[in-house]
Amino acid sequence: MTEPRPTILVVEDEPEIRRFLRASLGAEGYRVVESATGRRGVIDAGTHKPDLVIVDLGLPDLDGIEVVKRIREWSPVPILILSARIHERSKVEALDAGADDYVTKPFGMGELLARVRVALRHAARSRVGTSILEFENATVDLERRTATRDGKDVRLTPIEFRLLTCLAKHLGMVVTHGQLLGEVWGPTHRNDTHYVRIYMKQLREKLEKDPVRPRHLVTELGVGYRLMTDE
């Protein structure tokens, strides 16, 4: 192996959950560091310099959201949240506080590993940047501000471009309604969720092969959207 193994820090109080995370992530070739408490996790994030942090939202000592905030104060490391159904709202709060993605408990390892790969790839790519988005039968060039579908030009509005740009910055990862509204329309519009619904509908009609069953502009109900491209 020429590249060092990516290190993943798991901040989770349940030993049984840490056990299967350690086993599966280890089997996939990651080096796993475990913290059983939130405070320990914040310290370990500093000392181990992980490539990715997985944080459980239901920690006993320190709120998972607080862990995200404290790590974000000094580190851009990708953070994945593990949330239970009862944490619906704190999940969005944690994402707005700087977490990059989430998985809802109970989850299958397949789902978690997919999120881990996307987040690690994203961290590597954000130094390079993505400006060409490939859809099923459409292409968008964010830099040159052009879009084509089946070889023909498609007109996108400035807001539609800004929305795509914002989603592309987090390619493959969830972006909350609040983040999109704040970044595209400005901080005074953070609660105007109907704006983003209408625009996502327009974008889907322009770019998705089947707008009712979108493959690229994916809805994360109650949370936000996720841009998935064919790679």
Place this chain on the structure above:
Amino acid sequence: MNAPRNFAGYAWAVVATAASTAAALAMASRFDLVNIAMVYLLAVVVIALRFSYGPAILASITSVAALDYLFVPPRGHFSVDDAQYLLTFVIVLVVALVISHLVENVRRQAKAQSALEVEAETERIRSTLLASISHDLRTPLAVIVGASSSLAESGERLSAEDRHALAGSVFAQASALTEHVAKVLQMTRFETGTIDLDREWTTVNEIAGSVLGRLKERMATHRLIVDLPTDLPLVRVDAGLVEQALGNLLENGATHTAPGTVIRLSAQRNEDELVVSVVDYGDGLPDGDVEQLFAKFHPHPAGGTGSGMGLGLAICRAIARLHGGRVWAERVPGGGAAFRLALPIEKAPVVPEENYAA
């Protein structure tokens, strides 16, 4: 019978007597004494019907006393000239007692009956729940315990293929179990009223897109036709809950029709409601009251697993009601069933127009 109601009964007995007396005084010049007695009798009957023995007896006594004092000669005295008036008194009293007795009996029976019905219903729910638990929960648990113990105890001696298959069934059964438990918890939360709606303006198309993504594998056995106009109005709903309701309707359709059957998901505006329909072309609905399908733990004629313990449609109904909407089932001419969810349409906020010029 409680004290305030009893007191009110006695008060009404006096009021009724006074009212009869007023009526009787107005009639006195033109009507016979027999008819005047009837007016009092009417008051006694009404009180006996409405209240218990006590007020009825009080009404009889005050009525007879008033009748005697004011109308039976010699007037202005409680004495009686003619023996036949004694008979009048006795009859009024007996009528009051008989009616009170009858009413009281009917009341008691009704109370016992409704208590019995509630008990029977509770018992039915409890036994259906237990039956469902033993099937929908015990079967996956048995697979999980069995398969995982095989892996734990003789993992090395199993072929890679078997290990994979066993682990796969643990995963599948545990996932099914998770769904079941989530539904039971959800229903409990509806019943205890601990659900807050997180309403936001959204499109039904987006909710449908989300549910179609989630149930992709589940619905793969059927031919799904999606017919959603793109110009539907926005609705202000809890998207997560409506997604769940829609998912339950689709799963219900897939559970109760043969694989390969067409299931159609459509939506349309109907005056001030947005109606989302899941129509299947299976064997239609069972005979009898279709509303019963939405009852909690409604037993499935098909029986099978994956039914969510008969909670799916009950959850749909709870979600519809929380939104001020409704859900119902219809028979489709030519066989098949339509399940429809109607959500109220409110005046949606406007999104500013935008030009293409960049």
